[in-house]
Amino acid sequence: MSDLTQPRDATDRLRGIQSVTDAALAHLDVETLLLELLDRLKEILEVDTAAVLLLDRPSNSLVATAARGIEEEVVQGVRIPVGRGFAGRIAAEKRAVILDHVDHTTVMNPILRARGINSMLGVPLLSAGEVLGVLHVGTLRPREFTRADVELLQLVADRVALATQARLSETERSAALALQRSLLPGRLPLISGVEFGARYVPGAAEGVGGDWYDVFAMPSGALCVVMGDVVGRGLRAAVVMGRLRSTLRAYAMTTDDPAGILDLVDRKLQHFEPDEMATALLAVLDVNHDLMRISSAGHPPPVLARADGTVSMLDLPVDPPLGVRHGRARRTTDIELPPGSVLCLYTDGLVERRTIPLDDRLEQLESAVMVDNPENVCASVMRSLVGADAPADDIALLVLRIPDDGPGVPLDLTFTAVPASLAQIRAALRRWLRRVGAGDSAVHDVLVAVGEATSNAVEHAYGPAGGTIAVRVELDGADVLVEIADNGQWREPRGHGRGRGTLIMQMTTDEFRVERGASGTTVFVRRRLDR
Amino acid sequence: MSSIGVTITGGSDGGAVLIAVAGEIDLSNSEHVEQQIASFISNRTMHAVVDLTQVTYIDSIGMRVLFGLATSLQTAQIGLKLIAPIGSPARRLIEISGLDVIVDVEPG
Numbered sequence: 060m061s062d063l064t065q066p067r068d069a070t071d072r073l074r075g076i077q078s079v080t081d082a083a084l085a086h087l088d089v090e091t092l093l094l095e096l097l098d099r100l101k102e103i104l105e106v107d108t109a110a111v112l113l114l115d116r117p118s119n120s121l122v123a124t125a126a127r128g129i130e131e132e133v134v135q136g137v138r139i140p141v142g143r144g145f146a147g148r149i150a151a152e153k154r155a156v157i158l159d160h161v162d163h164t165t166v167m168n169p170i171l172r173a174r175g176i177n178s179m180l181g182v183p184l185l186s187a188g189e190v191l192g193v194l195h196v197g198t199l200r201p202r203e204f205t206r207a208d209v210e211l212l213q214l215v216a217d218r219v220a221l222a223t224q225a226r227l228s229e230t231e232r233s234a235a236l237a238l239q240r241s242l243l244p245g246r247l248p249l250i251s252g253v254e255f256g257a258r259y260v261p262g263a264a265e266g267v268g269g270d271w272y273d274v275f276a277m278p279s280g281a282l283c284v285v286m287g288d289v290v291g292r293g294l295r296a297a298v299v300m301g302r303l304r305s306t307l308r309a310y311a312m313t314t315d316d317p318a319g320i321l322d323l324v325d326r327k328l329q330h331f332e333p334d335e336m337a338t339a340l341l342a343v344l345d346v347n348h349d350l351m352r353i354s355s356a357g358h359p360p361p362v363l364a365r366a367d368g369t370v371s372m373l374d375l376p377v378d379p380p381l382g383v384r385h386g387r388a389r390r391t392t393d394i395e396l397p398p399g400s401v402l403c404l405y406t407d408g409l410v411e412r413r414t415i416p417l418d419d420r421l422e423q424l425e426s427a428v429m430v431d432n433p434e435n436v437c438a439s440v441m442r443s444l445v446g447a448d449a450p451a452d453d454i455a456l457l458v459l460r461i462p463d464d465g466p467g468v469p470l471d472l473t474f475t476a477v478p479a480s481l482a483q484i485r486a487a488l489r490r491w492l493r494r495v496g497a498g499d500s501a502v503h504d505v506l507v508a509v510g511e512a513t514s515n516a517v518e519h520a521y522g523p524a525g526g527t528i529a530v531r532v533e534l535d536g537a538d539v540l541v542e543i544a545d546n547g548q549w550r551e552p553r554g555h556g557r558g559r560g561t562l563i564m565q566m567t568t569d570e571f572r573v574e575r576g577a578s579g580t581t582v583f584v585r586r587r588l589d590r
Numbered sequence: 591m592s593s594i595g596v597t598i599t600g601g602s603d604g605g606a607v608l609i610a611v612a613g614e615i616d617l618s619n620s621e622h623v624e625q626q627i628a629s630f631i632s633n634r635t636m637h638a639v640v641d642l643t644q645v646t647y648i649d650s651i652g653m654r655v656l657f658g659l660a661t662s663l664q665t666a667q668i669g670l671k672l673i674a675p676i677g678s679p680a681r682r683l684i685e686i687s688g689l690d691v692i693v694d695v696e697p698g
Contacts, residue, residue, distance in 0.1 A: 278595045278618070312594075478618035482595055485614070485647060503679050510649040514617045559687055560650040566686040 089226045093125035093219065100215055101127055104208065106196040108176060111184070111219065112139065112146050113192035121146050121193055128197070132170050139167055146181060146193045153190055155182045155209045159201065171197065180204040182213045184220040191220050191227075235267040235294040238301060252462035252470065252487065253282060253344070256433030258441055262292075262408060262453040269296030269337065270406045270455035271304055275311070277343065280482030283311050286358065286404035286457055287339035290380075299335050303328065303381070307341070317341040317354035318378075318389035325356070325381045325389075336382035340404055344396065349461070351396040354389055356381045359407055362428045364436075366399030366463055370425050399463030401436055403428045408452035409444055420444065433458040466494040469533040476517045476526045476545065484513055484530060491532055492539065497588045504567035505539060505586050511560045512543040512582040520547030520580065538569070538585050546579035594619040598626040605636030612644030615652035624655045637669040642680035643698060653687045660693045673698050 097109040108128030112121035121139045123132040142151040144167030149156045158165050158179040166172055166179070181195030194216045239259065255274060261267045269289025277283050285307060289300045303324065310323040321341055328335060338358040344351050353361075353373070357380030364370040375392050379385045396402070403424075410420040427443035428436060436458045445454065464470075470491050474480035485506050492502045509530065516528045531542040564571045570585035596613035609630050615623050631638050640659070642648070656672070663670045671694040674681040681697075684690050 279614075280595070478616070481616045481618055482614060500677070500682070503682060506647060507649050507679075507683065510616060510647070514649065514651055517617060559653060563650050563653075563683065563686055567682075 089223055089230065090125055092222055092226065094127065096215070096219055097125055097127040100196065100212075104196055104211065105198075107199045108171075108174075108197040109195070111192060111194050111223075112137075113184075113223070114141070114150065114190055121150055124192070129170060129174050129176075132168060135170070137168055137170065141190075143167055145179060146195060149181045149183050149193045149195070150190045153183050153185065155180070155213060157204050157209070159203060161197075175199055178202040178204065180208060180212060182209065182216045184216050184223065186220045186224040191224060194219055231294040232267065235297040236261060238294070238297045239267050239271075252464070252472070254433050254460045254462070256435075256437040256458045258437050258454065258456040260408075260441075260445070260450060260454045262451055267294075267297055268292050268408070268453040269300040270408065270453045271300045272404065272455050272457040273304055273308070274457070274459075275308065276479070276483050277311055277315060278479065278482060279315055280484075280486035281315055282344040284342045284344060284402075284404065284457070284459065285339065286361075286406065286455065287337055288358070288406040288408075288455070289335065289337040291335075299332065299337070302332075303337055303339075307339075315343055315352075316391055317343050317352050318391040321354050321356050321378075321381065322389050328382045329384065332382070336380050338380045338407075342402075342404075344461075349395060349397050351394045351402070352391050353394055354378065354391045356389070357383075359405065359410065361405075362403040362425055363394070363396075364401040364403070364428050364430050366397060366430055368430060370428050372421060372425060396461055398461055399430060400461045401428065401430050401433070402459050402461075403436065403440065404457045405440075406453070406455045408450055408454040409440070409456060411452065413451075428458075430460075433460050436460075466496070467534040469531060472530045474513075474528050474530070476521055476528050476547075478514075478517055480528070481510065481513055481517065484528075485510065488530075488532065488541075492588075495534055495539070495588065497539070498590075501539075501586060501588045501590065505541065505584070508564050508567045508571065508584045508586065509541050509543060511564045512584065515560060515582075516543065516545040516547070516580070520545035522547075535585070537589055538587050541584040541586075542581055543584070544579060544581040548579075594622055596623055598623060600627075600630030602630070602635070605634065607631055607635050607638045608641065609638065610641040610644065612646075614647035615645060615655070616647065616649065617651050620651045620655050623652070624658065627655070627659060631663070631668065633666065635668050637671065638663060639671045639673060641673040641698075642684075643673055643675055643678060645674075645678070645680045648680050648683050650683075650687070653683055653689065656684075656689055656693075657687075660689065664692075670694070671696060 093111050100109045110126035110132060111124050113124045115122050119141050123137040126133045139146045141147050145158055145165055161172060161176050161179060176197040177199055178201055179195055179197040181193055183190050184192040184194055257272060269291060271287050273285040275283050289296045306327050307324050310320045314320060339356045340358040342351050342353040353375060355375050355377045357377060360373045360375050363373055373394060376390045378389045410424055412420060423443055427440045437456055440456060472487055474484060488506055488509060492505060513528055520526060526545060526547050529544045533540050568584050568586045572583045574581045596615055596619050598611050600607060600609040607630050609627055660670055673696050674684055675697045684695055
C-alpha cells in the first residue's frame with residue numbers, strides 16, 4: 060500500500076498509531092496491546108466501537124478478544140463462525156466489508172444490533188496471507204465509510220496482525236514448553252533397582268515438539284517404559300502428546316501386552332483425533348525374568364548394550380505409527396534383558412541431520428552407548444550426537460540400566476505407602492530371592508511375610524498424609540533377613556480377622572519381631588532359604 | 591478384567607458355579623476380587639467352586655476374602671469348595687490360616 064493514496068491527515072493519524080505499536084507497547088501482552096490500539100483507533104477514526112476478533116482454528120470461528128465501546132462481546136465470549144455474518148464474511152473473503160445498515164440479515168452478533176450500531180467497517184487481520192482475525196469499527200450515527208477510512212483501518216490491522224502474531228507465537232511457545240515440562244516425569248521412579256537417566260531438548264529451529272517419554276509401574280509390578288513422538292510442532296503437538304501420554308497410561312492399567320496397549324491408543328487416536336499421527340515405542344520390563352516385551356509403532360529402534368560390552372540396535376518388527384489406518388495386528392517382541400544391560404530409547408531428533416546419512420548417525424549412537432550408569436550414558440550420547448550444535452528438531456533421550464549387583468548384595472528399596480506399591484515390592488523381592496537360589500516355598504513364604512508387614516504399614520502406619528516404607532533385604536549365611544520400616548505411628552489393625560496376619564507371619568518365617576518406637580515401626584523377618 | 595494384577599472368570603453349569611482366580615491378590619485389589627467372585631454367585635446357586643490354582647500370591651488380605659465368602663455362603667446354604675494344588679501359594683495360606691477346617695479344599 061502506498062502513502063500517495065492516503066489523505067494527508069490519515070498519514071498523520073497513522074503516525075500516531077505507529078509510534079504506539081512500535082515502542083511504548085512492546086512489553087504488553089496481546090490483550091493489553093489490543094485494548095491500547097483500539098482506544099487510539101476509536102479516537103483517530105471517530106467511531107463509537109472498535110473490536111478485534113481472533114480466529115480459533117479448531118472451531119473455525121472468530122472469538123471476540125478485545126473491544127472498546129461495546130465490551131460485552133468480549134465478556135460474553137461472542138463467537139462468529141467464519142463465513143457467517145459481518146465479521147465471518149470478512150474472514151472468509153479476506154477483504155474489507157462496509158455495512159451502512161445493520162440488522163439481523165447482515166450482523167449475527169445481537170449485542171451490536173441491540174446497542175444500536177448503525178454503520179460498520181471491518182478488515183481482515185492477515186499474516187502471511189493467512190487470516191488471523193478481524194478488526195472492525197462501528198458508529199451509532201449513520202456514516203459512510205470512505206476509501207481512505209478503509210485503507211487506514213487496513214494499515215492499522217496489518218500492524219495489529221504483526222504484533223499479535225509475534226506475541227501469540229511467543230505465548231504459544233511458552234505454553235508448549237510449560238506443557239512439555241509438566242508432562243516429562245521430573246523424577247523417575249525407583250523401581251526394582253532399575254536406574255534411569257533422561258534428557259529433553261526443545262528444537263532450536265522449530266521449538267517445542269511432541270516428543271515425550273514416560274516410566275511408570277504397572278499394576279502387575281512390571282515397569283512400563285515409553286518413548287514417543289507426535290508429528291508436528293508447537294503447542295498443538297504438545298497438547299496431542301499430553302493426551303496420548305494419559306491415554307497410554309490408562310490403557311496400561313488394563314493389559315501388560317505392549318502391542319495390546321498401543322492398539323488401544325491407536326484406536327482412540329483414530330476415533331477422536333483422526334488428523335494426528337505419532338510414533339511410539341512401548342516396552343514392558345519384567346525384571347524378575349530378565350525380560351523385556353516391546354512393540355514399535357513406526358519408532359526408531361532402541362540401542363541395547365549388554366554387560367559383556369556388545370552393543371546393538373534392536374532388530375524389531377516395526378508396525379505402522381499411531382493414527383495410521385491399517386488392518387494388521389500389532390506385534391510384541393520378547394527381548395532378553397540380562398542383569399547389567401543398558402537400554403537407550405530416543406526420538407528421531409537425536410539421529411536425524413539433514414547433512415549426514417542416517418546410518419552414519421545410528422552408528423555414532425551405537426558407539427556412544429556403553430555399559431555405565433544412565434547419567435553417564437546420557438551425557439556420552441548427547442556429547443557425541445549433539446555436541447555444541449543446537450538441534451533443529453526436539454530430542455528426547457531415555458536410558459535405563461538393569462541392576463547387576465551380583466546375587467546376595469543387600470537390596471535397599473523405598474516405596475510410597477500405597478496399595479499399588481505392594482506388587483512392586485514383591486517384584487523386587489522375587490528377583491532378589493531367585494538370584495540367591497531360593498526355592499519356591501522359601502520365595503512364597505518370604506513374599507507373604509513381607510507382604511503382611513508392608514500391607515500393615517500401608518493400612519495403618521500413616522494418616523491421610525501418607526508416607527514411605529523402606530525395605531532392606533540381605534543374606535545372612537543360609538538365611539534371608541528382611542527389615543520393613545515405616546516412620547509412622549503404630550496403630551493396631553482394625554476390623555474383623557486382622558489378627559490372622561500375625562499368625563501367618565509366624566508360620567512363614569523362622570523368626571519375626573516387631574519394634575515400635577517413637578520414630579516408627581520396624582518389622583524384622585528371618586527365613587531359611589534351603590527348605 | 592486383568593487391570594489390577596488379577597483375573598477372575600466364572601461360569602455356571604446348572605446350579606453349580608465355577609470361578610477361577612488367576613494372578614496376585616493383595617490390599618490393592620482384594621475388594622475387586624471379593625466383588626467379582628460374588629457377582630458369579632446368585633441365590634439360585636447350589637454349589638460354588640473357586641479354583642485358586644493360578645493364584646501366584648495371596649496373604650491375609652486375600653484370606654479375609656475367602657473366609658468372608660465361606661461365612662456368607664454357609665449362611666445362604668450354598669456349598670463351597672476350593673481348589674488349591676498341594677504346594678501352591680494358596681494352599682499354603684489356606685492351611686496356615688485354618689480355612690481348610692471349615693471349607694472343602696481339593697488339590698484339583
